[in-house]
Amino acid sequence: MIHLVKKYLDINRFSNEKPAFEDLFLSHPNYPSVFAITDSLDMLSIENIAIKVPKEQFPELPEAFLAIFKEELVLVHKKDGQIAIETAKAEKKQIPSNAFLEDWNGVIIAMEPNEAVTGKSVAFNYKGLQYGLPAVALIALSLAFNAYGLNHAITLITSVIGLIISIFIVQEKLGYKNEMVSKFCNINPNTSCDSVIKSNQSEINKWVGFSDLPLLFFGVNVLSVLLQPVGSVPIVGALSVISIPVIIYSVWLQKFKVKKWCVLCLAVSIVIVAQAVTFWMAFGSEVNIAFSNLYFYLFVSVLFASIWLLLKPVLEDKVKAEGSAKELKRFKRDYKLFDFLSKEIPVLDGFQRLEGLVFGNKNAEVNLAIIISPSCGHCHKAFQDAYELYLKFPEKVFLNVLFNINPENNENPYKPVVENLLALNHHDPKKAEEAIIDWHIKKMGLDQWKEKWAVTTIDMKANHQIHQQYHWCGANEFNYTPVKLINGKMFPNEYEISELKYFFNAFSEEKAIMENNSVQA
Known part of the structure; x- marks a missing residue:
């Protein structure tokens, strides 16, 4: 889907x-x-x-x-x-x-089509470059320092192709989906790589399955040929010939047991057959394999197999962890859970009289209020998260920024920040918005901020609001900042402000029900 x-x-x-x-x-x-x-x-x-x-x-x-x-x-x-x-x-x-x-x-x-894109954009695959460049560099070094004949080149090319297909097979086994591979694997109703690769018949033991064999075979072949092409190519060819019975078993398994064809498995079989034919044409039935070359190939095999057997459980655990994380996200994004964790505000009376810096649509389904203090480091993030949510969804979010600061404490060097913000807000809300961004997002220094945003006189309304907001916080025992409120309830500590976007539809439905009930009443 x-x-x-x-x-x-x-x-x-x-x-x-x-x-x-x-x-x-x-x-x-x-x-x-x-x-x-x-x-x-x-x-x-x-x-x-x-x-x-x-x-x-x-x-x-x-x-x-x-x-x-x-x-x-x-x-x-x-x-x-x-x-x-x-x-x-x-x-x-x-x-x-x-x-x-x-x-x-x-x-x-x-x-609706994305009208902001004027031309066809091409996504650059940095991950492909990350893995591709080292591989090209290794091949270039091998070509520079080793003498390659035609059969050596063919063996290397087919081994690289086999290794790439083997990686796709392992991805299918682990559950990583590749769109391009999925198209090939499901080219008609009789083909299904997933059914074959994940079938019980494809398991050899609890450590190794048939899906691992192509990766081990071609991985060892590529590494051996790159390091020692002349000595390794005969061994690779001989093993390809020996592998023919395994290929026959694989085809039988797909045809009669699973009753589905695995396009990737068939591609691997074709590559191995091609290597066997190349070997037979180059060497015939007469081939001499030096003990030193056999020792080298076995050494590479043990090294590569050991690395893969250590790496495989890590990848499997990573896939399981990602699956668990998605399940937990699904659970967390259930609105019933969010609503259950949203506790009632102890003393709601007086909240409507609090006037702070407001942003967004007053009729929005999400009414978010944050109570912050200019001296609080965590308040920087709270304001930034809330402000970014408003910027992304201005029609769906109404943000109200309030303050909790003791109006009687004249020794607090940050008190002028709140006084100036509220005074600016009463005369020019746009300047107040720029000022609070300078403080909480740009994190401007106190002296620099006061020099830029100093107000000549702090009006009575600003001072009155500081008192009201401070006493309302005291009545609710909000002796900390930031405090986050959502639609007249306490914002759950288990959630981030950025996660509110998951519940927009639920908030909209809830608001519609409340409006409908009020009309009927």
């Missing part, structure tokens, strides 16, 4: 949002569902809609959209009266419009 949405993001020029979407979608409490898709897109501020459309309006739909077809999500392309659909299993087929309409339930997910 996820690769269809990611492909749809590509079509609408949101390629840079794919990693963020994947993280939000997989950790959504309603995963996997249409709501999880649309909610995740909402959090990324991508305009989208999930709606049931009358079939008569089908011609008016965009050229590409997601739809529920035969009770599963598909990516739909309309062109010249034909419908091209792609399924979650990466299967593609062309069907006439009338055939599509018969099995389509009318539900679509559509999104």
Whole structure:
């Protein structure tokens, strides 16, 4: 399902949002569902809609959209009266419009294209460069310091190809999904790399499975040929010939036991056969392998196998940890849990009379208040997180910044910061916004800040608010900062302000219910 949405993001020029979407979608409490898709897109501020459309309006739909077809999500392309659909299993087929309409339930997910992107952007794969450059450097060094014949070059090239395919096999086994590989592996209904690689028949023992063998074989071959091509190529060829029975067993396993074809496994088999043919053509039945070359190959084999057997459990634990983290995120993003942890404010009376620095839409479903102090280091982060949430969702968030500072303590060097902020706010809220950003986000020094934002006189209203806010905090025993309040309740300590975006839909529904109840009353 996820690769269809990611492909749809590509079509609408949101390629840079794919990693963020994947993280939000997989950790959504309603995963996997249409709501999880649309909610995740909402959090990324991508305009989208999930709606049931009358079939008569089908011609008016965009050229590409997601739809529920035969009770599963598909990516739909309309062109010249034909419908091209792609399924979650990466299967593609062309069907006439009338055939599509018969099995389509009318539900679509559509999104607005990203108009901010003027040209086709090309994502640069830094990770590929990170691994590719050292590999190219090793091959270049080997070519520079060793004499390569045609059969040596062919063996090296086929071994590198085999190693790359082997890495894809291990990724499938561990659960790392690669879009390109998934397309090849599910090229038709009879192919499924996942079914073969993860089947019980593919396990040899608890340490090594058939999915490890290609990686070990080609990894050792590449390393040996790079370091000692002349001595290693005959051994690689001989082992390729010996491996033919294993290939036959692999094909039998796929055909009669699993009853699915693994495209990656077949590709590995072809590479090994190619190496065996190259060996037979170059050496025939007469081959002499020096003991020193055999010792070298065995040494490399033990070294590579030891490294892999040490590394494999680490990778498996990492995959399990990532899966657990997603499950925990899903649990944490359940609004019922957030609401349960949001405790009532002990003394709410008087809160509406507190006037601080306000940002955003006063009618927003999220009413966030933070009570901070200019001398508090943690308040810098609280304000920055809250302010960034407001900037990203100005229509959904109303931010109210209040202060907790003793008005009687004239020895507090930070008292003028609050006085000046509130005085500025009464006369020019825009300047007050710039001033609080200088203090909490840019972290300007006290003397420099006072020099820039000093107000000639502090009016009575500012002083009155300092007293009111301080006494209201005292009545609630808020003897600390920052204090975070959300929609008239205490913000749970178990959550970060940035995580509020996960609950926008829930807050909106809650607000609608409250408004409906008040109208009925």
